[in-house]
């Protein structure tokens with residue numbers, strides 16, 4: 442009995458080990474290790490070195506130099522790789538995208554060296570392990586694997602590697618305008634979309650990003666003549682700003698919904714018990730159900746999918762403890778629903794704070810982007826690919842409250858769907874933060890996902 446159990450265990454271990462050490466998986470792990478080691482945060486000048494390395498891998502894998510384009514921009518660059526159709530293309534190209542840069546990490550703050558791939562306790566640790574060097578690795582690995590198989594795509598496949606997604610997204614704009622890319626029928630972005638595991642590791646839902654909210658930051662300034670603090674006056678920059686912020690706190694932007702957000706909230710609602718599930722299902726059925734939208738407004742996880750949100754994030758006022766303030770400023774960060782204009786949000790904020798003395802300034806360069814209507818062919822390919830490793834898990838589109846450079850493609854007229862293939866537990870999300878990690882099985886399954894989606898869509 443014991444021997445049999447041991448033999449079974451040995452057989453299982455061997456299967457697991459084999460499953461993770463197929464030749465393409467070993468190569469992908471090696472690529473992952475190499476790209477994590479480049480500190481590709483803005484200002485470190487490492488991007489050309491990383492693309493040199495990737496060009497070497499691609500050429501060794503059978504990609505001719507003529508199908509690789511490097512687009513330099515300042516200290517960084519982007520890379521575009523073409524996998525041409527065999528014969529006359531049946532349709533317009535498909536774009537696949539990942540970004541090579543990372544948010545910087547200070548080695549002294551991390552438990553382990555952030556720029557060394559460390560496999561420990563079932564996780565890969567390192568800056569970029571999840572955001573987005575797993576995606577870079579999956580795209581490079583897929584190209585090399587398809588070349589080795591002699592894959593003959595029916596249309597051009599184009600792979601973009603972006604050099605400044607975390608900062609300016611200027612290389613994404615270069616890529617979107619590149620002759621190989623600009624006529625793409627749609628794009629698959631590896632930098633968002635993904636699956637949720639519950640804390641026991643069971644897959645719950647898989648999300649495909651089809652739209653992003655617009656990120657806009659306003660600075661509200663109350664100017665005042667000021668004066669001596671022994672002689673308070675009826676108007677005061679700090680009190681006036683505080684009153685404005687209290688009005689903003691009490692205000693909610695109107696409820697909004699589209700096909701994508703209703704599908705999303707309805708599908709999540711089905712898998713959630715209690716009041717939250719009930720609220721989600723009621724809202725999906727009827728976004729004008731005020732009880733449901735009022736309830737969801739109290740749920741930080743869902744409020745952003747039901748309306749535009751604006752929230753005060755920073756304050757600055759006064760210049761001396763014994764002087765009346767000459768200025769008070771607040772920073773208000775907004776996540777604006779698709780198809781709502783930034784100027785309209787500013788006008789609404791001005792109306793809400795109800796003080797014409799308050800000056801408004803937009804601090805960033807907001808990039809409103811359209812919703813990408815879900816395509817049945819894309820959803821079907823993603824569903825088939827996900828169900829290989831996670832049978833039966835619901836596949837649902839969603840509106841991103843954060844942001845990626847997918848918006849640049851959408852603005853350029855290329856509908857974009859983000860699907861990383863990566864499943865994570867909420868407790869394992871450390872992108873941009875300390876000790877970023879990705880579960881080892883998630884990495885290998887993510888490779889399989891990108892490979893299957895590329896081959897499926899490229900073969901039609």
Ligand SMILES: [Zn+2]
Pocket residue numbers: 540572573606632845
């Ligand atoms: Zn990212």
